[in-house]
Amino acid sequence: MLLASVLLIHSAKAKPLQKSLKEVINTALEFSTKQSLLMAKSLENKPAELPRTTNTFGNLITCKPNNWVSGFFPGVLWYLYENKPSEELKTLAVNYTHRIENQQFTTSTHDVGFIIFCSFGNQYRILNDTSCLPVILNASISLSTRYNPSVGLIRSWNSVKWKYPVIIDNMMNLEMLMWASQQYNQPEFAQIAISHAKKTALNHFRPDNSCYHVVNYNPETGNVDSKTTHQGYANESSWARGQGWALYGYTMMYRFTKDSTFLNKACAVATYLLNHPRLPEDKIPYWDFDAPNIPDTYRDASAGAVICSALIELSGYVDKNKSRKYLAVAEKQIRALSSPAYSNAADNNGNFILKHSVGAMPQNSEIDVPLSYADYYYVEALMRFRTIINN
Numbered sequence: 001m002l003l004a005s006v007l008l009i010h011s012a013k014a015k016p017l018q019k020s021l022k023e024v025i026n027t028a029l030e031f032s033t034k035q036s037l038l039m040a041k042s043l044e045n046k047p048a049e050l051p052r053t054t055n056t057f058g059n060l061i062t063c064k065p066n067n068w069v070s071g072f073f074p075g076v077l078w079y080l081y082e083n084k085p086s087e088e089l090k091t092l093a094v095n096y097t098h099r100i101e102n103q104q105f106t107t108s109t110h111d112v113g114f115i116i117f118c119s120f121g122n123q124y125r126i127l128n129d130t131s132c133l134p135v136i137l138n139a140s141i142s143l144s145t146r147y148n149p150s151v152g153l154i155r156s157w158n159s160v161k162w163k164y165p166v167i168i169d170n171m172m173n174l175e176m177l178m179w180a181s182q183q184y185n186q187p188e189f190a191q192i193a194i195s196h197a198k199k200t201a202l203n204h205f206r207p208d209n210s211c212y213h214v215v216n217y218n219p220e221t222g223n224v225d226s227k228t229t230h231q232g233y234a235n236e237s238s239w240a241r242g243q244g245w246a247l248y249g250y251t252m253m254y255r256f257t258k259d260s261t262f263l264n265k266a267c268a269v270a271t272y273l274l275n276h277p278r279l280p281e282d283k284i285p286y287w288d289f290d291a292p293n294i295p296d297t298y299r300d301a302s303a304g305a306v307i308c309s310a311l312i313e314l315s316g317y318v319d320k321n322k323s324r325k326y327l328a329v330a331e332k333q334i335r336a337l338s339s340p341a342y343s344n345a346a347d348n349n350g351n352f353i354l355k356h357s358v359g360a361m362p363q364n365s366e367i368d369v370p371l372s373y374a375d376y377y378y379v380e381a382l383m384r385f386r387t388i389i390n391n
Helices: 004-014 021-042 072-083 087-098 101-105 112-127 130-144 168-183 187-203 240-257 260-274 301-317 320-337 372-390
Strands: 050-054 060-063 165-167 214-217 224-228 357-360 365-369
Touching (some): 021 320, 072 087, 072 112, 072 372, 087 112, 101 130, 112 130, 112 168, 165 168, 168 187, 187 240, 240 260, 260 301
Antiparallel strands (some): 165 214
16 A cells, blocks of 8 residues: 555666665664664663753763653664664663653643653553553643643643643644553543644644644633744744644544544645745755745754654555655655765764754754754654565
């Protein structure tokens, strides 16, 4: 159904000197494993720290378990273990996963979904380790406390600037709730997630299916107070990673619900992205589609990785023509991210896998650096495309 063989044959005919996609993916996974092992070992004696990014000198910057990115590196290790199991990788993956175990009780942010499900969720999926189940359940309960029935959405941040801010990133945390609803026979988790997704679809998107970053609600009435941005160029601009979160989030919601409303929204976002006149040839976007000085501005490998992983999954839910189109773009993204243009040199730049990501440009934070979540969604994309090829 996913036409991987067609893509490979087409690539071979069009570019006879080009490596096969299978070879690119296998080489990228080997490199990712080497880098990640070096990174893991560099922090073995710092049990309260996890990788985040690098400074201007290329030195590793870490974060504490309560940081929103803390679950991504454990998730990378689990994917790499799944690719090529070894006791070393397993031991390190368990070690880094359990560094963030206490975050299951975090109720102060929606990011508990990122933190726990990327780590403990993958550990359970790969090992069938039942010790992960109470952690994921507690995290789902914690996330549910941020839901206000009057608004119909999970509150993203505790902010003095906004009364009830909901960011497009929050779509990603619904995956844990949807999974937990099925695993624990807790329908209220799914009800919360579906309500959040439907109301986000109603209020976060413009007519062209680009999305706002932040929508602020009145917590008493549920009405929209404002639509703005925090990490994008402007309130009405299209922050690239935000568009990726939207694409990924609605694709994932269709996976769990089979509700065509969610599939249609994911396809609409994909159409917006893939037909955008400012999407570069290599399909790795600039940090904001409306950023000034394009093309003389920063690319965001993290946005490219999120979009790539989402397109690969979405290709499995659509007709052959759309599937072929989505996979062709995803292949370009994987080839680009796996090239020296975006892939770090060995044993360099904090031992991250990718370079050239952008965290929060308006805050002048993490500009043109490696980011742990870029690595996570890149490795996930590699694993997803590998599965298609092998099938």
